[in-house]
Amino acid sequence: MSSTFDGIYIARSGVQTARANLNVTGQNISNAGTDGYTRQRVSQSAVPPTGIDMLYAALSTSCGEGVSTDGIEQLRDKFLDGQYRTQNAQCGSTSTLLSALQDIEDALNETSSDGIDASVSALIEQLEGLTSTGSSDANESTVKEAASLLASKLNTAADQLSTIRKQQYGSLGEYGVDKVNTVLTNIANLNEKIKDAEVAGSPALELTDQRNTLIDELSQYANIRVETTQEEIGSGKKVDTLSIYLADSEGNLQTSKYLYTGKDGTQHVGQSKPVCLVSGGKAGKLEAGGSQSEAEINVTDADGDLCGFVKRHEDNSPYLENSNGLFEGGSLDSYLKLLNESGEFDGAGTAATRGIGYYEKMLDTVAQKLAEVMNADNSTNDAGDNKPLFTDSDGNTANITAANIRISPDWESGYLTLSKDGSNAGDDTSGSNSNISKMISDLASTEYTISGGGQDLFTGSIQEAFSNISLALGQHIGSIGAQDTANGSMLDNIDTRRAALSSVDINEEAVNLIVFNQALAASSRFMTTVDECIDTIINSMGIAGRG
DSSP states (O other): OOOTTHHHHHHHHHHHHHHHHHHHHHHHHHTTTOTTOOOEEEEEEEOOOTTTTOTTOOGGGOOOOOEEEEEEEEOOOHHHHHHHHHHHHHHHHHHHHHHHHHHHHHHHTTTSTTSHHHHHHHHHHHHHHHHHHOOOHHHHHHHHHHHHHHHHHHHHHHHHHHHHHHHHHHHIIIIIIHHHHHHHHHHHHHHHHHHHHHHTTOOOHHHHHHHHHHHHHHTTTSOEEEEEEEEEEETTEEEEEEEEEEBOTTSOBOEEEEEEEOTTSOEEEOOOEEOEEEETTEEOEEEEEEOSSSEEEEEEOTTSOEEEOEEEOTTSOEEEOOOGGGOOSSHHHHHHHHHHOBGGGGOTTOOOOBOHHHHHHHHHHHHHHHHHHHHHHHOOSTTSOSSOSEEOTTSOSTTOOTTTOEEOTTOOTTOSOOOOTTSSTTOOOTTSOHHHHHHHHHHHTOOEEEEETTEEEEEEOHHHHHHHHHHHHHHHHHHHHHHHHHHHHHHHHHHHHHHHHHSOOHHHHHHHHHHHHHHHHHHHHHHHHHHHHHHHHHHTTTOTTOO
16 A cells, blocks of 8 residues: 555655756747757656556555656667768768869869950961961961960969968868867867766756757767767766777778787787777867878877878888778778879779869870970971970970970071971962961861870860860769759758758647646645645544544
8 A cells, every 4th residue: 555645755756757857848948949959858757656667565555755866868769860970971061073174174264255265276277377378477476375275274273272282281270170070179178078077967058059060060070979988987987988990981980900009019910990089078080181292181080099091111110191091981982082183194993083183184294295295296307306396494395394395495487387398288388378278287186095004085076176275174063963963852851851860840849838737736736635635644634432
């Protein structure tokens, strides 16, 4: 049989739980517009009868003893969080690539009327004018000016690509590595604060919201995997410890060897282990290094071990190669690919990205072909190496690039070779301009094969080769843009599903206010009724028959 006062305890627990629910509902409503806030709810359970485990307890006459308020929890789905962060890494990767490619498109400037392609057309037009009007100092001067303008456009494009490379290298450090280091430190600090709060018996849910927001931010830089383990703090009590690891695109932990220094100061190669960026209150650190064309990111993990691929110097001492392979997905990966990879120029059979190097090398290769063909056309000796139209900035022809191509310093009036003996059947005069016609043909219609990385990349005229660079870039931008749009759409879908569970719905919370207020009123009324019953039992029963 239950105690006379059990009703009071039951009513009190109901009042306490209803009040807790009202407080949490008020907290949810107050933070409906707070970024990163996760909806909270009271975790409660029914209290069983006290004698339920007693051997001879009269269970048939006993009921439960009210409701227990077990704590306050957040409405989050770890699976959706993992999906969001994996997809966020893909968005970070494609958005970084797309932004850089659009900068390259602006540098090549083929959307305007004065780009490289337009300059090639202008040179052809001036050469055609020379064949129709005949040779003169004035006419040759316009050809020279058109050739000089084309060289200048190539110089400008190469310089702008170099500027983009510098900007991307700077962004790798300032907007990539430095940002990640700040986020890692803040997460580790929050881990400590959350642990202290949990040890003190507080759930620290608002701090957890801040940490989740930072983890979401971190996920745009690299694929990560978040794991939680329980840590013994004494007296049989445990608290959760959060760790963050680098992961591959499938969510598997990235492992790497590491270097450590022995007591004698000698460096040793350690065993492979997962790369942990944050472990409890300890944070790892990234460091951007290398050069603009061989950029790298070295990772010091949360234990202070320097992670990366280990090679050997000639003296057999270990050193760290760049840690590019540790990053799959995310903006850090894209920065490294933009700076380090050159697509097909990296060799046949590779899956290298068409980074900045691809467009630099393609521009150089076509500029070299332009100089090679035009110089040979203007030459009058068997070796084809006198009277060059294009040289580098030092007047040489061996290593011409888009950055250093110039018109020859020897190009003066009468420098163009108008015709060559036997260049066309029936030519019998040096004034036929047949060689100028050949120059026009070699620029506009003769097909050449542009090669790189041991494979043929393009076959067509020189004019078409220049046009193909911007065409290939446009296709590349279109492909990455489509991926970025698809990635963004998928991220929005996942975020919508997360929000449906975790964000505050004002209408739902308004209903909860009514429900929990009614529960509070009912529990209060129940307590009043029980109190009246006890008053009757104590003060009114047994009065009859008293003398």
